[in-house]
Amino acid sequence: MAVTGVDPFGDPILRTRFALPVRPATFLRRQRLLHHLDQGLGTPLTMVNGAAGAGKTLLVADWAAGLGHPVAWLTVEAEDRRPGVFWAYVLHALRACGAPVTDEVGCPADAVRVDHRLLATLAAELNGRDRPTTVILDEFDRETSPEVAEQLEFVLHHAGRGLRLVLVTRTEPMLPLHRYRAAGELTEIRGAELAFTPDEAVTLLELHGLCLPVEAARALVDRTRGWAAGLRLCALAARQSSDPETYLKEFEADRSTVADFLLAEVLKRQPEQTQDLLLRVSVLERFCPELVNALTGRDDAEPILARLHRANAFVEDLGHSWYRLHPLFGEILRAHLRVRSPGSEPELHRRAAQWLRRSGSLPETLAHGAAAGDWEFTADALVDDLAIGELFTGLRSDDLGRLFSGMGPDVHSAATDVVRAARDLSGRDLDHGLAHLHHAEERLASGAPATALLSCALLEALAARLTGSPGQAEQAAEAAEELQREVPAHLLDKHPELSALLLSHLGSTRLWAGHFEDARAALSAATVSPGGASTVFPREDSLGHLALIDYLTGWPGRAEKKATAALTETERHSLPRPSGSGIERLVLAAVAVERNELGRAQTLLDEVTALHSPPQDPVTAAVRAIVTARLLLARGDTRAAVDAANPAVSAAVTSPWAESHEALVASAAQLAQGHPEEAAELLRAVPDDEPACAVEAARLHLATGRPDTAIDLLDGVHSESRSGPAVDVRAALVRAQVAEQAGDAGTASRLVAHALVDARREQLRRPFLETGPWIRPLLAMAPLQQLARGWLTPAAPPRGDGSRSRTGPSPLVVEELSERERQVLRRLAQPMSTQEIAADLFVSVNTVKTHLKSVYRKLAVNRRNDAVRRARDLRLL
Secondary structure, three states: OOOOOEOOOOOEOOHHHHOOOOOOOOOOOOHHHHHHHHHHHHOOEEEEEOOOOOOHHHHHHHHHHOOOOOOEEEEOOHHHHOHHHHHHHHHHHHHHOOOOOOOOOOOOOOOOOOOHHHHHHHHHHHHOOOOOEEEEEEOHHHOOOHHHHHHHHHHHHHHHHHEEEEEEEOOOOOOOHHHHHHOOOEEEEOHHHHOOOHHHHHHHHHHOOOOOOHHHHHHHHHHHOOOHHHHHHHHHHHOOOOOHHHHHHHOOHHHOHHHHHHHHHOHHHOOHHHHHHHHHHOOOOOEOHHHHHHHHOOOOHHHHHHHHHHOOOOEEEEEOOEEEEOHHHHHHHHHHHHHHOOOOHHHHHHHHHHHHHHHOOHHHHHHHHHHOOOHHHHHHHHHHOOOHHHHOOOOOHHHHHHHHOOOOOOOOOHHHHHHHHHHHHHOOOHHHHHHHHHHHHHHOOOOOOHHHHHHHHHHHHHHHHHHOOHHHHHHHHHHHHHHHOOOOHHHHHHOHHHHHHHHHHHHHHHHHOOOHHHHHHHHHHHHOOOOHHHHHHHHHHHHHHHHHHHHHOOOHHHHHHHHHHHHHHHHHOOOOOOOOOOHHHHHHHHHHHHOOOHHHHHHHHHHHHHHOOOOOOHHHHHHHHHHHHHHHHHOOOHHHHHHHOOOOOOOOOOOHHHHHHHHHHHHHHHHHOOOHHHHHHHHHHOOOOOHHHHHHHHHHHHHOOOHHHHHHHHHHOOOOOOOOHHHHHHHHHHHHHHHHHOOOHHHHHHHHHHHHHHHHHHOOOHHHHOOOHHHHHHHOOOOHHHHHEOOOEOOOOOOOOOOOOOOOOOOOOOOOOOHHHHHHHHHHOOOOOHHHHHHHHOOOHHHHHHHHHHHHHHHOOOOHHHHHHHHHHOOOO
16 A cells, blocks of 8 residues: 655655665575575564675565565664654554554654554554564664664564564664573574575576686685675676686775775774774784784774674674684775875784784784784794794795795894794705804804704704714704703693604614614604694604614514505695605605515605605615615616616715615626626625625625625624514525525525515515525425415416416516506417517507517516516416
8 A cells, every 4th residue: 555644753754665675687596595584484583684785685575575475674764763753664664565553553743752552552453463464674773772672672572473573684683682592582694694605606696697617606705705795796897807707716805896885884884993993903814802902002992893793894703802804804904004004004013913922823923023024023933932843844834934935135133044044954955054054053142042042953953964964963952952941841832843853853863874773762752742733744754764764674564564654644634745755655665676566666756756856865865766776676777776876965974874775786786787796896885784784795795606705794693683574584595595505405495484484474575586596496396385375476276277287496476567568478479570569559669679678577588488488387378
């Protein structure tokens, strides 16, 4: 029905305030929210509470239009703070929707008051109706009169089931909501629920003619927090761009219609002091009242922040009195701050950094110190907190590296030199790192803070590791132990990575020097360091070095277990990338070579090259060189093996085991090339105090025709040494070969049996493959045949197999052939010429020759017929 009349001021009733807002063509109906509003029909009060532009009004208007019965809609205005005006409009809204009230209710005549009888009569009339009346009050945040709120609650309460009240508001209304919540009589939709999901954002953008992948929409939703107006304004602007997807990813918020909206609807609605506060806090990621007061120089932040949050003014409550700005709002405010107060940002960052250093978190302190350009303060904060180790743990090392990348060369202090030294050493720039470290130590007087001196001790230990200087490492460790007594306990507890790093550096340096047991002690202590994710990388690194010690002392199974545990350290803590030196993969590759799993060894070496290049310290460089050389040697590439075994390692002290393994590889290569004298000469450089090296040297001496020297070396190995099965197997095979050459077949068989038992547990194949042909007749004899079958020699054919019985010695298991090599081998057996094989496989003749060379090497033969015969013995054909 038509609505006519005047309000208590005598002004005409504005009928536009009763009209449902028109939904635009790009409006997206969201069923999840409509369903929630439908649930509100079962409660007397529904509140839709969200920020400006959150989509509240259009959502409720769309829902109201689909109810199937009229609703009383009223858009509240500021004049409605007078009770008479407010109730006059409510009564006209009821009449406009076809749910008129009787004349008995009457109409307010006074703008500033309403007769209680009118309210009671209205409540009673609504309560007496058969069908409840739905009243929607849009923009109810404009209604700030406590009297009106009290009157509205009175009518709602006494109308009973006859009234369904829906409040659309930016702020918390002054009704006693707690009572309605406790009674289960309140339906609430708030900002988090109003936010668009990525899928909804995709659909909304499609309505604007834009096609965006879900991931791109997710990034836009993250930036806008799913804010409806922001998404719509961005979509409208993107439509004008030649590359909408790039625009939505990179648009400058402060130069968009989004900025116009937020400045007009949020910032400029605030009092001048509140505007100033918002502009100042825009430089912060998060803030609490005390921090805000430090920036403003006032003491009124607490009530202002609480009010802004309640008013949905794009200030988000993080809990425990901490807040943050909506991301877009923050971007726009920062740009506005630069215009309104140019040059003020560094000072605001400086104040924030100073407050945070006293009361807040270190990462925020460093971020604001760097933003202020105060590098002495920022470096001091890092060093004083004993956090220098975080540059090496992988958790924050990249972030800290980027943060301090802006520190120019003109800044000089002890702390800045410590940070520069840490950055350079973490990048393996030894010359610059040591120079900065020495400058820092010169600046630190005798009364310098223990935290700074302890940081220097850590860097000294790292430098010692990188240069292979065990004496320097021991001195750094002793100094660190003394200094830790002077550092506050809470700092040591806060940064367990420092002690873990010290131990791992010390252990690595001791290992380089060949002091295996001392190295094991330091490294084992590092592996049990507390601290969870903060000590993952030194634990991983130490486990890898412990695995290397096991490998070097002949315990491949133990080495494999520790190396695998090292690899899983980062996975257990879901860290983003591998760390450390990659030594655990190198150890696994070394074990794979011992087991003759050459393809797996190559894969692991390739992974190390891809993830950790160049080598980070002498230990890693030496191990990579040794494993690569042994793999090449196993594949028959002797010249490349010799070249690979001699890495470019710059170390202050030579490593006995590294030099010994290099000499052993070179000697084996010379022997394989038919130069026994040269091989014997190289063995003179191998000391006899390392059992693993001594035993391998004994094998090579025997191969060069010096059995007495070989036995002398074996007899000189200390019985109390903790050598593992890899050493014992090789020693037994050397003694067995000497016995076999002396005609003592019984002793030879007994020693080979002992070697087979030890080797089978560890799947050690290389020691047997390296012995030469003398061992094959022995392996064909029972019970040695049974001990070797299945892992060292082929398994027995199944019963009933019609294949001919094998009369010769069992061949040793060889490296697995690739599929293409099997194809070549099958054609080789037909027989087909090289040219015919190439034509049949559609490859070049040179490619076939390459495959044949690999097949011959893997089958340990030199001729075509031998390859076919050997393949049949191995049941490859």
